[in-house]
Amino acid sequence: MNKYWSIFKTQVVNSLAYPGDIIGRSLLIVPFMWIFYQLWKVTFTANGTQAINGMTLHDTLWYLMLAETIELARPPLARTIAENVKDGSIAYLLNKPYDFMLYQFSNSMGETVFRAVMNAVMGGAVVWWLVGPPPDSRGWPMALVAIAGAWILHFCVNAIIGLAAFIAEDVAPFVWIYQKFAFIFGGLLIPLDFYPQWLRTLSSFMPFSSMIYGPAHLFVTPGLSTFVEVVGLQIIWIAVLGALLTLAYRRGLAYLTVNGG
Amino acid sequence: MLRSNLRFLLAVWKANLQSAMEYRAAFLSQVFGMMVNNFIYFAIWIIFFQRFKEVRGWGIDDMWVTYGVLASAFGLVSVLFGNAFYLSDIIMKGRLDYYLSMPRPVLLHTVASRMIGSGMGDFSYGFVSYAMSGQFTWDGLARFAVGTVTGAAVFASFLIIVQSLSFWLGMLPNLSGLAVNAVITFGIYPITLFDNTAKFILFTIIPAALMGAVPAEFVHSFTWQTLGELFLGALIFLALALTVFRLGLRRYESGSGIQVEV
Numbered sequence: 331m332n333k334y335w336s337i338f339k340t341q342v343v344n345s346l347a348y349p350g351d352i353i354g355r356s357l358l359i360v361p362f363m364w365i366f367y368q369l370w371k372v373t374f375t376a377n378g379t380q381a382i383n384g385m386t387l388h389d390t391l392w393y394l395m396l397a398e399t400i401e402l403a404r405p406p407l408a409r410t411i412a413e414n415v416k417d418g419s420i421a422y423l424l425n426k427p428y429d430f431m432l433y434q435f436s437n438s439m440g441e442t443v444f445r446a447v448m449n450a451v452m453g454g455a456v457v458w459w460l461v462g463p464p465p466d467s468r469g470w471p472m473a474l475v476a477i478a479g480a481w482i483l484h485f486c487v488n489a490i491i492g493l494a495a496f497i498a499e500d501v502a503p504f505v506w507i508y509q510k511f512a513f514i515f516g517g518l519l520i521p522l523d524f525y526p527q528w529l530r531t532l533s534s535f536m537p538f539s540s541m542i543y544g545p546a547h548l549f550v551t552p553g554l555s556t557f558v559e560v561v562g563l564q565i566i567w568i569a570v571l572g573a574l575l576t577l578a579y580r581r582g583l584a585y586l587t588v589n590g591g
Numbered sequence: 592m593l594r595s596n597l598r599f600l601l602a603v604w605k606a607n608l609q610s611a612m613e614y615r616a617a618f619l620s621q622v623f624g625m626m627v628n629n630f631i632y633f634a635i636w637i638i639f640f641q642r643f644k645e646v647r648g649w650g651i652d653d654m655w656v657t658y659g660v661l662a663s664a665f666g667l668v669s670v671l672f673g674n675a676f677y678l679s680d681i682i683m684k685g686r687l688d689y690y691l692s693m694p695r696p697v698l699l700h701t702v703a704s705r706m707i708g709s710g711m712g713d714f715s716y717g718f719v720s721y722a723m724s725g726q727f728t729w730d731g732l733a734r735f736a737v738g739t740v741t742g743a744a745v746f747a748s749f750l751i752i753v754q755s756l757s758f759w760l761g762m763l764p765n766l767s768g769l770a771v772n773a774v775i776t777f778g779i780y781p782i783t784l785f786d787n788t789a790k791f792i793l794f795t796i797i798p799a800a801l802m803g804a805v806p807a808e809f810v811h812s813f814t815w816q817t818l819g820e821l822f823l824g825a826l827i828f829l830a831l832a833l834t835v836f837r838l839g840l841r842r843y844e845s846g847s848g849i850q851v852e853v
Contacts, residue, residue, distance in 0.1 A: 354766060354769065355768070355769075357769055358768075358769055358772055358773075361773055361776060361777070362776065365776060365777065365780055365784070368780075368784040368785065368789075369646065369780065369781075369784055372646055372647060372784055373643050373646065376643070376645075376646070376647075377643070498620075500614075500617040500620055500621060502621060502624065502709070503620050503621060503623070503624020503625070503627075503628070503709075504624075506624055506625065506627075506628035507624065507627055507628055507631065509628075510628055510631035510632050511631065513631075513632065513635060514631060514634055514635060514638070519635050520635060520638060520639055524642055525638060525642075526638075526641070526642070529638065
C-alpha cells in the first residue's frame with residue numbers, strides 16, 4: 331500500500347505547487363453560494379416559514395455548501411481514463427509495477443483533497459457570513475467519513491464511464507448525463523428533503539443520494555443513527571459498483587490491443 | 592469586403608461541419624447527449640417550481656424560455672465560433688501566428704476555426720425548451736431567434752474579452768472557466784432574485800442578463816425598449832471585444848509557430 335500512499339502524497343504536493351490555480355478554481359463556489367442564498371431567502375420568505383420539512387435557511391445553506399464542496403472537488407477522472415484508453419497511454423501505465431485502477435484512485439484522491447479543503451474554506455466563509463456559524467462541530471468527523479465514502483463511489487462510477495472508451499468513440503455524453511443524474515437524485519441544487527415523496531423514494535434506491543445528499547444531510551443533522559444509515563448504504567453501493575468496475579476493467583483489458591511501443 | 596468575409600465564414604463553417612461529421616457517431620452522440628443533459632438539468636427547476644410555484648412572480652414558463660434562449664445562444668457560439676472558448680490557449684501557445692499569416696480578419700478567422708459538436712445539441716434544445724414553455728407563438732419564435740443571435744453576440748464578445756486578457760496576464764484557464772460558469776449560472780436563475788446592484792453587474796461585468804432574462808422578456812412581448820437593449824448590449828460588447836483583442840494583439844509575441852492547421 332506504500333506505493334499508493336506515495337502516489338497520493340505526490341499528487342497532493344503537485345496541487346500545492348500551484349496554489350494560485352487551486353484558489354482560482356475554488357472561487358467558483360463563492361457566486362454559487364451567494365446565488366443559493368438569494369434563491370432560498372426569497373423562497374423561505376415567500377413560504378412565510380422558518381423551516382421547510384425540518385430544514386431552516388441556515389441548514390439549507392450549509393447543506394448546499396457541503397454538497398458543492400463534494401461536487402466541485404471531484405477531478406475529471408472519466409475523461410482522464412478515457413484519454414488514457416484512446417491515446418494508448420494506458421499501455422505504458424499497465425506495465426508499471428502497480429495496479430492501474432488503484433493508481434488512478436490514489437491519484438484522483440490526491441487531487442481531490444486539496445481542492446475540497448479550498449472549496450470548504452471559501453464556501454464556508456461566505457455561508458458563515460450570510461447565515462451564521464456552521465452546524466455542531468461534533469458531527470464533522472462523521473460527515474468526513476461519509477464524504478470519503480462519496481468520493482469512493484464517485485471514483486467507481488467515473489472509472490466505469492472512462493473504461494467505456496474501450497467500446498464507445500466518445501464518453502463525454504455519459505459524463506454529462508451521469509453528472510445531471512447526480513445533481514437531481516443526489517440533491518446537489520435542492521436538498522432531497524424538499525422533493526415530493528415519490529421522488530425521494532426513487533432517489534433512495536439510487537447510489538447518487540449516497541454521493542451528495544447523505545454526507546451533506548449528515549453534516550447539518552448529525553446523529554449516530556443517521557451516520558450508520560448513510561455509511562451503511564454507501565458500503566452496499568461501494569460493493570455493487572466496485573464489483574461492476576472490476577468486471578468492466580477485466581472486459582476492457584480483453585479489448586485492448588497493444589501494437590509495438 | 593463584407594460579402595467576401597461572409598463567403599469565407601460560410602466556407603469555414605462548412606469545413607468544420609464536414610470535419611465533425613467525419614466521426615458521425617461521436618458527433619451525433621454529443622448532440623443528443625447534450626440535449627438529454629440539458630433536459631435533465633432543467634428537471635431541477637421543474638421540481639423546484641412544482642414545490643414552490645414562483646419566485647417573485649417568476650414561474651416555470653419563464654424558466655423554460657430563459658433556459659431555452661440561453662442554451663441556444665451558448666450553442667450558437669459553440670457551433671460557429673468554438674475557438675472563442677480556447678482563445679487564451681491559442682494566444683499563449685503562439686498559435687495566432689497561423690491566423691496572422693492569412694489574408695483574413697485575424698479574430699474572425701481564429702474564433703470561427705473550430706466547431707464544438709455538443710453546441711448543436713444546446714442550440715437545438717433551446718428551441719425545444721421554448722416550444723415547451725406554453726408561450727409558443729410564431730412571432731414569439733422570431734423574437735426567440737433574435738434574442739438568441741444577440742445573446743450569442745454578447746456571449747462570444749464576453750469570451751473574447753476575458754480570454755484576450757491572456758495578452759497581458761498569461762495563462763488564464765481558471766479565470767476563463769470561472770467567467771463561463773458565472774455567466775451561465777447567473778443567466779439561468781430568475782432575475783427577480785437580484786437587487787439593483789446585482790442587476791447592474793449582470794448587465795455589465797457578467798452580462799448574463801443580456802443572454803437570458805432580457806431576451807426572455809423580449810420573447811414574452813415585443814417592446815422597442817427591450818429590442819434596443821438587446822442590440823445596444825450586443826453592439827457595445829462586440830465593440831469592446833474588438834478593441835480589447837486589437838490592443839492585446841499589439842503585445843503578442845510570435846511563437847514561431849507557423850504550421851499547417853488541420
